[in-house]
Amino acid sequence: MLDIKQIREQTEYVRERLSLRGGGDEKKLEEVMAHDEARRKGLAEVEQFKALRNRVSKEIGALMGQKKVQEAEEKKKETRDIGDKIAALDKLVAEAEEKRDEILIRLPNLPHSSVAIGKSAEDNPEIRVFSQKQAYTFKPRTHIELCESLKLIDFNRATKISGSGFLLYTHWGAKLERALIQFLLDLHTEQHQYVEVSPPFIVNRESMTGVGQFPKFLDQAYAVQEGLDGSTVGKLYLVPTAEAPVANIHRDEILPEAQMPIRYCAYSPCFRAEAGAAGLGTRGMIRVHQFDKVELIKIVTPETGYEELEKMVLNAEKVLQLLDLHYRVINLCTGDMGFASAKTYDIEVWAPGQNQYLEVSSCSNCEDFQARRMNLKFKNSQGENKYPHILNGSGTALARLFVALVETHQQPDGSIKIPPILQPYLKADSIRAN
């Protein structure tokens, strides 16, 4: 959530930054400020009446104590109608606040000054590249062909069980998926100082709102119903990412500064309705309703937010380097950024069978946008309560990593060579048909 004080005091700056996103959200500012103005005006008025009421009530209390009942009764008469005025004004203030917050909670974060200005993915600057597209002596097969010939995934039966957009990993496919998860968690906890957590895969509405999923992306979530009780729909949701439970671990807390930086990593499946998304319903693993991911979360002081973001991207890149995969890092331009983010790097891994780059990681600094929504603060050395920066990054997403891995390391005979780092996890150096 944006800071209403900043909107009030630096209106033109906020308007300019919002307009760079290209979503037209800056047009909502006038309305927000009008409601805010009404709220503050009403508040000033009602507080005067409340001060008066408190003063008189105290006097009545004193008179009662001295058994001066007659005088007390007269005072009561005097203040009888104040209550009605207060009630009316209170209602006015509450309504103005509600209207203000309804808009405010749907406004996206402001892009950081270092973010490239642009309209779409076309305008995303490339930051760096690792390795290069590998040359093959044969036409690289797609992951779909490889998964079928090596029996890594049973696409048809997954559809039978759940529907399109779901995967049934089988045999070495299931083992490879598990090996990758284990490898990622070990890497980040042992080499990159993250603390492993294993969160619930179902979260409540508050957690979804805290990270900015709700109310804007309510249509992309899977809502859960308890048994036959239809009234329970809307209470709980399948996690779209581990960011939802993990970033909320310290919601409504005031952290001691000494406890920061906090670094968590967590495995979770990710459930996405992908309503209206391009690529949904096409065969394969690129866009699915459920995929595995190891997520990285940091809660840090504002001073260190951006250097921690750089480190986080390097942590995610390390995964691809160790697996010997070609990738590029891009910086999302103002028009292509996510709702809660102030700055985002995407890592795209090369998939030779697809002949395209696949997004396997998105690392963002949301600054205090989420912290404000979830009322998470830290107490600094001066004893003041401040909002921390909250960062999230994929380290990395699994289904697409799986795709890049099998497509990149496929051999002329149709087998998959397993990178050395992964061999102890898979307990095999290659995957071949029978």
Next chain:
RNA sequence: GGAGAGAUGGCUGAGUGGUUUAAGGCGCACGCCUGGAAAGCGUGAGUACCUAAACAGUACCGGGGGUUCGAAUCCCCCUCUCUCCUCCA
């Protein structure tokens, strides 16, 4: 699913309509004392809103509503937590 208990500040814990500005204790910070420390004594400290700013004002005792001049306290609704029973991996 059944029965019961509970939710008060950083923690603990009193408070059943008004000099409560939420007692007391623990912990914390600072000071006195001391060669230094402990103990002891003293002082201080919640969160947010509002305001140009304030030692001004307002709100906050799980959440929402009601009664009243006045609610932590009385009434209604809701949420959550804990204990026991039942069932279950």
